Amino acid sequence: MLDGRTLRATPEATIADITANRDRWPTMRLWLFLGALGFATNAVLAEITRNKNRGRGSMWWGIAKAGEPNNFLPSLHMDPTVYATLRRKQRRLVRENPGVLMAVARGANQAIGECQHQFRNRRWNCSTKNFLRGKNLFGKIVDRARIFLKDALVVSREITPKLAYASFGTSSAAQRCRHLIRWQQVLVSYADKVEVLEGQPTQGCRETAFIYAIMSAAVTHSIARACSEGSIQSCSCDYTHQSRAPSAVRDWEWGGCSDNIGYGIKFSREFVDTGERGRNLREKMNLHNNEAGRAHVFSEMRQECKCHGMSGSCAVKTCWMRLPNFRVVGDNLKDRFDGASRVMVSNSDRVRGNSNAIVSNSASNSVHGHRDGLGRRHRYNFQLKPYNPEHKPPEPEDLVYLDPSPPFCEKNPKLGILGTHGRQCNDTSIGVDGCDLMCCGRGYKTQEVTVMERCACIFHWCCEVKCQHCWRKKTIHTCL
Helix, strand or coil: CECCECCCCCHHHHHHHHHHHHHHHHHHHHHHHHHHHHHHHHHHHHHHHHHHHHHHHHHHHHHHHCCCCCCCCCCCCCCHHHHCCCCHHHHHHHHHCCCHHHHHHHHHHHHHHHHHHHCCCCCCCCCCCCCCCHHHECEHHHCCCHHHHHHHHHHHHHHHHHHHHHHHCHHHHHHHHHHHHHHHHHHHHHHHHCCCCCCCCCCCCHHHHHHHHHHHHHHHHHHHHHHHHCCCCCCCCECCHHHCCCCCCCCCEECCCECCHHHHHHHHHHHHCCCCCCCCHHHHHHHHHHHHHHHHHHHCCEEEEEEECHHHCCCEEEEEEECCCHHHHHHHHHHHHHCCEEEEECCCCCCCCCHHHHCCCCCCCCCECCECCHHHHHHHCCCEEECCCCCCCCCCCCCEECCCCCCCCCCECCCCECCCCCCEEECCCCCCCEHHHHCCCCCEEEEEEEEEEEEEEEEECCCEEEEEEEEEEEEEEEEC
16 A cells, blocks of 8 residues: 555556566576586586596506606606606605605516416406506406496486476477487597496406405515615614514514515505595495405515524524515415405494504504604595395405406407407316316317427536427317
């Protein structure tokens, strides 16, 4: 009411307002739809890019194929080829610890050799000859990013038709869904560029678990040995045992130069686990297997002793801790591979076993001075539960995986699987090296070949062995 008068809308004005609001409402819904679709698209692309970069955690494997790295004690320069395979934190560790790069390279090559030895008679034989770049060193069997893209595309396919219907009604939902197909084509096209394809396995299989474990174990082993050899400036022998009070009950005392397993494990965590933050199941799997590899090196440490005295007597005996032969570590990890556990994330947040207890007071040097990396140990505070509820939870030294392994029978360039065509097999074996399993039921051919071998070897003083070359016939069986 204004000045005692009541304002009343005329029928003509009311109809005009209703018509204007009705015309404006579809436009608002269009903007809402486009905004929601744009937000979903940006989220998917951001996740793809983030997981592409996250896969660089294994790029350092390329050190094994980059030749002899330049990281001698007097030199802080790094070869550009090697530099490109390392993340920022790994480069800093190399700069602050002269000598470690050569030890890491030796460890990586040692891991590859051990992997190929352990799997020499299996369908997947740990081949690296066709792969020269870090994360593809073993082929794309270790790729991890597809799982995120698939989930994002599935969600977008489910919600977008509903969103189109809610925004535009049944008359235009089909038209808007056609626009969805165009958006998804853009996403899949972008995914092709970053080497993540829908339908590709997540590659969290047993073989992936073994690769991560053997690589982590090899770096731990190589760094610990390099410390005791004096090849790394920031570490030396492990003298922590010698600082302990002597025992009255034992007839020996600590001495010599113990291999610095504590420094090796700490450095391996800082270097190898870079990029594995434990934010998703695949990263938790990698962290667990990395820790399992280190745990097997630690558990196989052995005490060696030497007697001192006149005429071979043992008046004084000194002992030290020595690293195991890496073949022992490889054999143990191969046994764990055969009994690996398929897992998922547990609802419990309790600390996982005693995985962080594999190093107590055995480290005599710091990886990088005052920074000991303790602030990030929360990465390892998770519990994995078995995929089958009837199985027991995995132990710290067990290997874990997410998906069943592919058959490895046929060549698959997308995954880097070479297949078993042309592989030699054992026709008398019923195991994995037998022709029935190795050839995947395709059959095999038998042929007789002539090979040259060394024979009649004689030792000549001093110090040479001379051999003759003999030819002999050999029967081989090759998969079709």
